[in-house]
Amino acid sequence: xADTRRPxxxxxxxxxxxxxxxxxxxxxxTGIVLALGSAIIAWGLMALAGGHDSxxxxxxxxxxxxxxxxxFGWTWAFGYHLxxxxxxxxxxxxxxxxxxxxxxxSWLSVIGSLVITLLVWAYVLTSGGAx
Amino acid sequence: MSANDLRHPIKRARGLGSAxxxxxxxxxxxxxxxxxxxLGLWFLVMVLRLxxxxxxxxxxxxxxxWNAILLIAFMLTMFWHAVLGLQVVIEDYVHTRWKEVxxxxxxxxxxxxxxxxxxxxxxxxxxGA
Numbered sequence: 001x002a003d004t005r006r007p008x009x010x011x012x013x014x015x016x017x018x019x020x021x022x023x024x025x026x027x028x029x030t031g032i033v034l035a036l037g038s039a040i041i042a043w044g045l046m047a048l049a050g051g052h053d054s055x056x057x058x059x060x061x062x063x064x065x066x067x068x069x070x071x072f073g074w075t076w077a078f079g080y081h082l083x084x085x086x087x088x089x090x091x092x093x094x095x096x097x098x099x100x101x102x103x104x105x106s107w108l109s110v111i112g113s114l115v116i117t118l119l120v121w122a123y124v125l126t127s128g129g130a131x
Numbered sequence: 132m133s134a135n136d137l138r139h140p141i142k143r144a145r146g147l148g149s150a151x152x153x154x155x156x157x158x159x160x161x162x163x164x165x166x167x168x169x170l171g172l173w174f175l176v177m178v179l180r181l182x183x184x185x186x187x188x189x190x191x192x193x194x195x196x197w198n199a200i201l202l203i204a205f206m207l208t209m210f211w212h213a214v215l216g217l218q219v220v221i222e223d224y225v226h227t228r229w230k231e232v233x234x235x236x237x238x239x240x241x242x243x244x245x246x247x248x249x250x251x252x253x254x255x256x257x258x259g260a
Contacts, residue, residue: 028220035213042206042245045252048189055186082171085164092161120179128183 023106027084030077037074072121079116084109156215163212170205190256199257206249210242 015021047058061067087105090096096105147153177198181189192198217238225231 028216031213031216032220035217038206038209038213039241039245041209042249042252045193045202045206045249045256048186048193049252049255052186055189078171078175082168086168089161089164120175123179124182127179 018103019106019110020102023084023087023109026080027088030081030084033074033077034081037077040070040074072117075120076113076117079120080109080113082116083112156218160212160215163208163215166204166208167212170201170208173201174205193253193256194259196257199253202253203250206246206253210246210249214239214242 012021044058044062047054062071087096087109090105096102145153177192181192184192193202218235221231221234221238225234
């Protein structure tokens with residue numbers, strides 16, 4: 001892996017699990033997921049510009065079981081990155097750095113992401129089904 | 132600046148710091164993040180309202196001038212923000228220099244392509260071409 005001979009700092013497994021670790025890792029992970037998702041948005045727009053057939057093909061992919069699973073995970077990744085991103089912007093001002101505040105805002109990001117996912121899919125299901 | 136600071140004043144004036152790149156990356160990531168709070172939520176609402184509509188409706192909605200403008204703004208901001216974020220991830224975890232540089236360039240190429248695809252598609256719909 002590394003082509004350097006520098007000593008390495010202690011890695012993750014030596015630390016006790018904390019919610020702040022998870023929120024930090026998830027922020028990166030969901031960021032990568034959303035970057036991949038941006039390609040799907042570009043694909044969808046291209047399908048829309050391409051005409052009836054290409055758009056139907058896109059909708060069929062999105063409405064397939066795998067497509068819906070991806071859309072569901074994508075919704076959560078969006079909700080999480082949004083909530084935790086706002087949390088990081090607040091922290092950029094210097095606020096919320098005491099340990100209890102840090103733990104509380106971590107959980108707020110997690111709960112907020114679940115609420116957003118739930119609201120979005122409740123709307124999708126009540127407004128005419130998932131497919 | 133303290134009296135015993137041995138650095139030349141031009142070093143402070145340039146504002147580039149020890150990494151030689153200044154705060155440009157950090158600041159742009161924050162500015163695009165703020166823009167994406169609004170644009171991302173707007174996009175989500177638009178997609179949800181279109182989720183069960185037919186092709187003609189979807190096309191007509193995207194073709195509305197303000198929707199087309201905001202969509203283009205969304206695509207450009209999103210890919211820009213994605214490049215800045217992926218860049219940090221690659222710099223942190225890819226420790227072999229040639230792989231790191233190759234990935235950084237590849238990500239930029241793909242992001243520019245994605246943004247161009249999105250913008251051209253929106254323009255085609257908006258201008259009816």
